[in-house]
Structures are given as C-alpha cells and as structure tokens.
Amino acid sequence: MRRPENSPRRTTVRAAALVASAAMxxxxxxxxxxxxxxxxxxxxxxxxxxxxxxxxxxxxxxxxxxxxxxxxxxxxxxxxxxxxxxxxxxxxxxxxxxxxxxxxxxxxxxxxxxxxxxxxxxxxxxxARIAVASTTAELPAASAKKSALKAAEAEKTGKAEAGKEPRKVIWAADGKPTLAWETVVTGLQHDGTPSELHVVTDAKSGAKLYQFEAIRTGTGTGDYNGTVTLGTSPGGSGYTMTDSGRGGHKTYDLNGGTSGTGTLFTDADDVWGGGRQSAGVDAHYGAAETWDYYKNVHGRTGIRGDGAAAYSRAHYGNAYVNAFWSDSCFCMTYGDGEGNSNPLTSIDVAGHEMTHGVTSNxxxxxxxxxxxxxxxxxxxxxxxxxxxxxxxxxxxxxxxxxxxxxxxxxxxxxxxxxxxxxxxxxxxxxxxxxxxxxxxxxxxxxxxxxxxxxxxxxxxxxxxxxxxxxxxxxxxxxxxxxxxxxxxxxxxxxxxxxxxxxxxxxxxxxxxxxxxxxxxxxxxxxxxxxxxxxxxxx
Structure with a gap:
C-alpha cells in the first residue's frame, strides 16, 4: 500500500496482546x-x-x-x-x-x-488475432537486457541485475500482437522491498512496450488480535508452526535476513507468544483466516485453488516498514517496522497481500x-x-x-x-x-x-x-x-x-x-x- 486435521488445532494464550497491522x-x-x-x-x-x-x-x-x-x-x-x-x-x-x-x-x-x-x-x-510476421528477433537479447536495466535505473532500483536471460514472447495485451523480449530485473526498491521488475521490449524497434513490478507491497504498524487459535503440528522436541489443516502452511523466522526461508518457528509446549514468536503468531493466524475465508465463503481451497499452501516469513530485514506478496516464492513476507518494534503482521496484511496471489492465479x-x-x-x-x-x-x-x-x-x-x-x-x-x-x-x-x-x-x-x-x-x-x-x-x-x-x-x-x-x-x-x-x- 502507498501513502496521500492430522494434528489438533490448539488455542494459543498470549502473554501480551498480539501485534498486527494493515498492509496493505x-x-x-x-x-x-x-x-x-x-x-x-x-x-x-x-x-x-x-x-x-x-x-x-x-x-x-x-x-x-x-x-x-x-x-x-x-x-x-x-x-x-x-x-x-x-x-x-x-x-x-x-x-x-x-x-x-x-x-x-x-x-x-x-x-x-x-x-x-x-x-x-x-x-x-x-x-486481436495472434500472428506475427516472424519469430526471429532483430533486436538481440543483450540489447533488451540493457534497456530493461535502464528502466530499473529510472525506478531507482538498488542492486539491479538481470541474472536470467530475456525470454522471447508475443506481446498482445494492447493493440497489434508484437514479437518482444521480456526481461526480469531483480534488486531492491527504495524502501528495501525486493524488486522483480518485468520489462517488455519490442524485439524489432527496441521500444519499451510495458513494465510492471511483480512484488506487491503493503505498509502498516500495529493492531492487537488478542487470544487466537493456531494450527500447529508436533515436531522435533515440541511443536512447529505447520498448519496441516490448511495445506501445511508454514511460518518462518527470517531473523533479519532478506532471502531464503530462515528457521521454522518452534515451541516446546505449544503455547505461543512473546518475543520473536509474536510476529510469527500474527502471520500464521492471518494466513489461516485468509485460507478459511476463501474456502468457506468462495469454495476456493488455497490461493491457487489446488489445496497447496503458501508460506509466511516474519522478521524480514532491518527496520523494514512493509510487507509483500511474491508470486515467485509463493509466499508472504513481513518486516518489523520502525525500530524493529512493530511487526507488520495482521489479518489485514494477509487478506490484502495474499489476495494478490489469488488475482495472479x-x-x-x-x-x-x-x-x-x-x-x-x-x-x-x-x-x-x-x-x-x-x-x-x-x-x-x-x-x-x-x-x-x-x-x-x-x-x-x-x-x-x-x-x-x-x-x-x-x-x-x-x-x-x-x-x-x-x-x-x-x-x-x-x-x-x-x-x-x-x-x-x-x-x-x-x-x-x-x-x-x-x-x-x-x-x-x-x-x-x-x-x-x-x-x-x-x-x-x-x-x-x-x-x-x-x-x-x-x-x-x-x-x-x-x-x-x-x-x-x-x-x-x-x-x-x-x-x-x-x-x-x-
């Protein structure tokens, strides 16, 4: 957002009220x-x-x-x-x-x-009828990549790189179908959010036809959910945030990292809350509410409708004031907010951001x-x-x-x-x-x-x-x-x-x-x- 049951479901009593927010x-x-x-x-x-x-x-x-x-x-x-x-x-x-x-x-x-x-x-x-005169590109892929990197520069994308070679496509979203290159430039947006900028370039003239940012973001600080019910599973010497009743949705602690999955949240007695767990509880709860809403109201089981769960990652980066959905990882990610004191983990974040996944699918x-x-x-x-x-x-x-x-x-x-x-x-x-x-x-x-x-x-x-x-x-x-x-x-x-x-x-x-x-x-x-x-x- 921008400014102007193989295992039982257990009730989690929080020592303190849960932190939440709307990303939205x-x-x-x-x-x-x-x-x-x-x-x-x-x-x-x-x-x-x-x-x-x-x-x-x-x-x-x-x-x-x-x-x-x-x-x-x-x-x-x-x-x-x-x-x-x-x-x-x-x-x-x-x-x-x-x-x-x-x-x-x-x-x-x-x-x-x-x-x-x-x-x-x-x-x-x-x-439009889909047809092009030739599927041989006059513009080399390297030139398309160079143009895409310039587009990322204009967006002030940090650490921009186009690691994957551009793919040849037919662009038909507006006007006459055109042979084109699609380049994905990765990096960081100005606030630290990962960037996956897709740039579509005419394979003949080199003109930019379209661009869009694939990472959907939202921003928030905090709200309180109170005592909530979580889907967890036995694991290791205790329990893990693995919701087997909802496709096996897992919630991880990135511990300030910006890649990978981090560590799966675990607890010895299945009574969660306090410290780093609080953000994990909020994220896990928000994902469950979103899953239940789509299933019980619209008959859609999971974001793709195929019963597969996404996953959640809490504690992203350092003082990151945002949350985002990514199709590429099929996951939700939450920052900890200003001063790492207000994790952006709530029902609103899950509902808004995970819906970007539903829309994509x-x-x-x-x-x-x-x-x-x-x-x-x-x-x-x-x-x-x-x-x-x-x-x-x-x-x-x-x-x-x-x-x-x-x-x-x-x-x-x-x-x-x-x-x-x-x-x-x-x-x-x-x-x-x-x-x-x-x-x-x-x-x-x-x-x-x-x-x-x-x-x-x-x-x-x-x-x-x-x-x-x-x-x-x-x-x-x-x-x-x-x-x-x-x-x-x-x-x-x-x-x-x-x-x-x-x-x-x-x-x-x-x-x-x-x-x-x-x-x-x-x-x-x-x-x-x-x-x-x-x-x-x-």
Whole structure:
C-alpha cells in the first residue's frame, strides 16, 4: 500500500496482546430471475478437492487441442490450462494461457464457458488475432537486457541485475500482437522491498512496450488480535508452526535476513507468544483466516485453488516498514517496522497481500493502468472482507483501509472505500485520465463501487464507524449487503475478468456474475448496474 486435521488445532494464550497491522469480448448473460434474498446456488462454483481440481485441469489440457480448433485459433497457437471452475448447474469455466509458435502470448489469456448442453462462449483478453510476421528477433537479447536495466535505473532500483536471460514472447495485451523480449530485473526498491521488475521490449524497434513490478507491497504498524487459535503440528522436541489443516502452511523466522526461508518457528509446549514468536503468531493466524475465508465463503481451497499452501516469513530485514506478496516464492513476507518494534503482521496484511496471489492465479490483472487499479482494489475488497470474516472483537470489520496504521501520523486511515478522495490522492469516480496514475489511487473508483454495492449511498454507521458515500450522478443507492457484493466480485474475478480487463470490462464481468448468481431481473443485478453508473462507468 502507498501513502496521500492430522494434528489438533490448539488455542494459543498470549502473554501480551498480539501485534498486527494493515498492509496493505464477454459472454452472454444468463437469463432468469431470483428474489433479492435467495442466491441462485445452481450457478455458484462447487468446491473441489485438490485431487478433483488436478483431475479437472488434466482433463481440460487433454482436450485443449480440440478446444483451440473449435475456437478457430491458428495452427501455431496452443492453449495451456491455468484453472478450471465448475458450477453446480454443470457449466464449466476453463481459463487458458496461449502460446504462438511455442512462445508465451502475454495478454492472450481467455476463458471458455461451456454449459452442460455443450453451448460455448468465450471471454478474451484481446480480440486481436495472434500472428506475427516472424519469430526471429532483430533486436538481440543483450540489447533488451540493457534497456530493461535502464528502466530499473529510472525506478531507482538498488542492486539491479538481470541474472536470467530475456525470454522471447508475443506481446498482445494492447493493440497489434508484437514479437518482444521480456526481461526480469531483480534488486531492491527504495524502501528495501525486493524488486522483480518485468520489462517488455519490442524485439524489432527496441521500444519499451510495458513494465510492471511483480512484488506487491503493503505498509502498516500495529493492531492487537488478542487470544487466537493456531494450527500447529508436533515436531522435533515440541511443536512447529505447520498448519496441516490448511495445506501445511508454514511460518518462518527470517531473523533479519532478506532471502531464503530462515528457521521454522518452534515451541516446546505449544503455547505461543512473546518475543520473536509474536510476529510469527500474527502471520500464521492471518494466513489461516485468509485460507478459511476463501474456502468457506468462495469454495476456493488455497490461493491457487489446488489445496497447496503458501508460506509466511516474519522478521524480514532491518527496520523494514512493509510487507509483500511474491508470486515467485509463493509466499508472504513481513518486516518489523520502525525500530524493529512493530511487526507488520495482521489479518489485514494477509487478506490484502495474499489476495494478490489469488488475482495472479485467476484473472491475472496486469499491474498497471486501469487493470492495475482493479488489481489493487481487489486486494482492498477482499482484505476488508477477511477482516469482517475474522470477526475479531479487537479489530471489527470496517471499510477503512489501514485504519490501525496511523501512517499519516494523525490517526487517519490509508484509504477510504466510501469516499476514496478523502485520502488526498485516490479518485472517487472513473474518468479517461485515470490510466496513468498510481494503481493504489486508480483503485479508488472500484473500492467506491464495492462500498456502494454493499452498503449504499449517503450517511450510515457500520460497526461504530460513520461513512457518507456520494454518487457521481446524484443517485441514491440501496446496498445489497457485503456478503452478496463479495460473491459477485469474486465470481467476476475468477470467471469473467482477464489480464487486460479495465473498468468497462469489470462492469460487464460483475453484471455477468450477478446474473449467474441472482438472475438478470434481480435487485442484485440492477444494483450492480446502478453502482457502476454512480462511479461514472456506463
């Protein structure tokens, strides 16, 4: 974020309160109607075990050549299955990456929606036909690497290096498909966060086509969770922070290091807390709450939906005031804050940052422009949702992002979902000029949409916090409730959004999701439509 059970689950009694923080081309719409109070469960995704998910992916990959033919893809194109979602009504949504002549197609992802009767429709990241005149690069890889290092220099990346050779790709995320080089430059961002800067360079002209930072970050200080329940396992002479009930999630102590996994947290009597353990308990608890939220609310077992756990690392670096998610290690990492006295380990951090992992493994929203704003908003939306889900009396759910951080020094939160512009930088409404601003601020309209959809417009109080949400068109919105809004956004993300989805595409995706869940004549569908109009997306 930026400024303006093979083993029992055991209750952990803390000697002191826990430290925490906040980091913080579409298908036709299904017809039908449903009452405002009844969800259309036949169109909801069914929960699959890890084995069932793996089998579904394997089956889909086996039929991928036939699917490519049915979609009319060119002879040089192939489909690679990334995810499969099955609905209770028999509809199957299969998400694919594309290759061309063996090269990855960035921005070529698509989702095939196949009903039980065989009827198909497709959501594509690009409408363009994938083809290039030649796959022979005129620009040498060394030149692409040099350009990428210059891009990293412009970002003030410390210790920048491009250890891996650039890979040849087809860039198709905007405009005409282009042969390109993708270079990953590693190093350190200005605050000590690791950097994985991806730079896409035209393989003919040498022009930079795109760049994005793969490490998703968040910032916070502290909140208190109180007594919590942890999933631990017997190990060595005592117990370890290994949650076998949640995919085997492990939490490690980096002890000030900045690489590797460090040492797995252990305890002799399984009563954790105090000293270095406190940050580990917070991180382990936050990961568990996030796992449970996605499984129990959305039927998704693990960040990838395959039952595999990520892992957590506490005590990163020296006085590191941040926390981050990394796809490359599939892990969450937490610093200890100013003076190494306020570890950035909380429900909010886990919910926001781990959602970046969920987004990477579903829509894969590009982390730039409008797509990047939607990516950040998705993490705010589900970070908030995890906070409500945890129902921790020490930190009641709210629509204030980073309210416990006091990063501004005056007690104000980092971001506001009811009126984003109150932070001094975020935008309340969509406009054409938004594409070039920081993704933490272009997330504002989507956060605003979610608040309006959940709670409605005007003044209200939720869990003791007062809000007053305006609308672009002066309309009055009556919310449908956060629970329904969460399910609509998640279905849109996992089923209808792609890497290139912008605000207009997010509107269509959420309308599709609302129609699936509640019917296109329902109050929920109409409210989704009204909430988008209320932030100037029509």
């Amino acid at each position: 081309v579409v298908v036709g719409i299904q017809s039908g109607s449903a009452s405002a109070g009844n969800e259309r469960s036949s169109a909801s995704a069914v929960t699959m075990s890890a084995g069932q998910h793996a089998a579904a992916v394997k089956d889909a990959q086996a039929s991928a050549p036939a699917t490519a033919d049915a979609l009319g893809l060119g002879g040089k194109e192939k489909l690679v299955v990334r995810d499969v979602i099955k609905d209770a009504n028999g509809t199957v949504h299969t998400r694919y990456e594309r290759t061309y002549a063996g090269l990855p197609v960035l921005g070529g992802d698509l989702v095939v929606h196949e009903k039980k009767d065989g009827a198909r429709s497709t959501t594509k990241a690009t409408k 579903t829509a894969g929203l590009n982390y730039s422009g409008e797509s990047g704003g939607l990516n950040e908003a998705t993490s705010d939306i589900f970070g908030t949702s995890v906070e409500f889900y945890a129902n921790n009396s020490a930190d009641p759910g709210d629509y204030l992002i980073g309210e416990k951080i006091d990063i501004n020094g005056d007690g104000t939160p980092l971001r506001y979902m009811d009126k984003p512009s109150k932070d001094g930088a975020s935008w309340d409404y969509w406009s054409t000029g938004m594409n070039g601003i920081d993704v933490h601020y272009s997330s504002g309209p989507a956060n605003h949409f979610f608040f309006l959809l959940s709670e409605g417009s005007g003044a209200r109080t939720v869990n003791g916090v007062s809000y007053n949400s305006p609308t672009y068109d002066g309309s009055t919105i009556t919310g449908i409730g956060r629970g329904k809004a969460e399910k609509i956004w998640f279905r849109a993300l996992s089923t209808y959004m792609t890497s290139t989805t912008k605000y207009a595409g997010a509107r269509t995706a959420t309308l599709n999701a609302a129609a699936d869940l509640y019917g296109s004549s329902s109050t929920e569908y109409q409210t989704v439509n009204a909430a988008w109009k209320a932030i100037n997306v029509n």
